[in-house]
Amino acid sequence: MQSESILKVKDLKTSFFDEGNEIKAVDGVTFDVPQGKTLGIVGESGSGKSISALSILQLIDEPGKIIGGEVIFKGKNLLENSDKEMRKIRGNQISMIFQEPMTSLNPTQTVGQQIREAYKTHQGIGKKEGNKKAIEMLKTVGIPSPERRIDQYPFELSGGMRQRVMIAMALACKPELLIADEPTTALDVTIQAQIIELIKELQKDLGMSVIMITHDLGVIAETCDYVAVMYGGKVVEYRDVITLFKDPKHPYTVGLLNSLPRHDIEQEELIPIKGTVPSPDEMPAGCRFASRCPFATEHCFVNLPELIDIEENGQIRCWIYTDEWDGDQEVKVYEPERTS
């Protein structure tokens, strides 16, 4: 039985408007983040995963705009909040860390100033007490000699250190939900593992829920309880992590897994997904993945499948799993074209 959801995103739509053209970056995204668990959002660049995350906190910059849907955090729709109410949530109840630790910290402020600001903003804590807490927090995220680091500027720290500072800043007010937007993408492989470990540990200590956005299925396997696979601004598959890896249903998910080296099965070669993500104006009217899907029929190109329940806590957006499917009945999506 799925535990209570801390966050429910329903049919979220965010578009960018450029001289009258609408680019649907997030086009009806729906997912749940169960309390205390980690939801992974995986997808290629441009699939809308980062924009979905920024939309949760309403951090979309012009010319982007959230045009529909609901973001229900602890029973309340955040999209109905005023700016002021949103500011009380940002960095306090929901925090976010970003992909680029090199550019995500203010270059003209010390590490201490930037962490202290979180305490000052949400708890009204002054400089002295704030400094003490900031040092405590830096210690928590594993930064050696925090008393010295606190007066340093971001450019004096390595990428891994900066990401730790970002985490310290994000977790300063003990948020209930952390959104990590590709937190390890810009880091060295060894540092990646450390940062992932750190997030997992802190999650356990603080009992918070996490949304882990990544294009790396390895990170998903290591950290997540549930996974939402995104393609073309939509969630195409939402499963718990074990089921997803054991029995992927959506042809896109299967494609992702096939293109990944694995230790648990014998692979002679990796099978890439054909083609590339179509640009927004070339998106098929029906299933977004149709143009790259080895099973797609005419029906798929024209008609958009709904996100349907296929099991408890499992949903999929694919015609193959509906009664309307008129394609090859013998298709076994989970074992396609494997050469071994």
Next chain:
Amino acid sequence: MTTYIIRRLLQLIPVLIGVSILVFSLMHLTPGNPALILAGEHAPPETIRAIEKRLGLDQPLHIQYFDFLKNAVQLEFGTSMRDRLPVIDHIKPRIGTTIALAIYSTIFSIFFGLIIGIISAVRKYSFSDISLMIIALFGLSMPNFWLGIILIQFFSLKLGWFPPSGWGELSQIVMPVITLGTAGAAIIARMTRSSMLEVISQDYIRTARAKGVSERIVIYRHALKNALIPVVTIVGLQFGGLLAGTVLTESVFAINGMGKLVVDSITARDFPIVQACVLIIAVIFVFVNLIVDITYRVLNKRIELD
């Protein structure tokens, strides 16, 4: 920081020597023998030679230069060719006026430039942004002497709000400061706007917003300090133009400052005064740039620690 300032001060020595050589050559590159001018066209050769001897013009060039340098350090610039009074007596009462004019105008430029630039950036593409930027373009395009004349025409002659000339009263200060400071304000406004817009789209601004701080803090604490770094450079470069501008502004408003003294002395071929004024203005400019560089480092910690 202290070592930086000391190092920069030491670096100033060759710059100042260069400036002094230039100023010294000015005298000798100008056509016409100063002794001849002093003595009058029909003076007998003995008189001219006597004047040359008195002014040291019969000495070899390098000796003349070292004498000039030695005297300049002691603020001893010789005597005016017109009234035989020491040059420094002409400069002393006027230098304060010019420095005040330059400082007030700089403050005016920075104050209005920053405010206009920030408003424009925060409300980009809005009506107020577009109108402010058009005004700034006007401010930038108007030659300052022309602006001065227009201001006199309108506010002094037509409306009678401000006196058309002089310096000292607040009412006398307003128009010259606007005249001299407008172009700078316009440049700073445009620079601040583009710099702010660039900074606002940076990742760390998104981080600040994600932290839940108010938009006011995002703009003033996170964006402005970063945006100011290129603006400070512009302010420093502007100051040279500002000093040149004092010459015109003082002439338009009949302000008895160094700028006007330079103009009058050039017309009268009063070389010792011109020389002294140019030297002093150059030295002021060099030191202002030092101050700008120091400010730059205070804003941009990265340079200091590199």
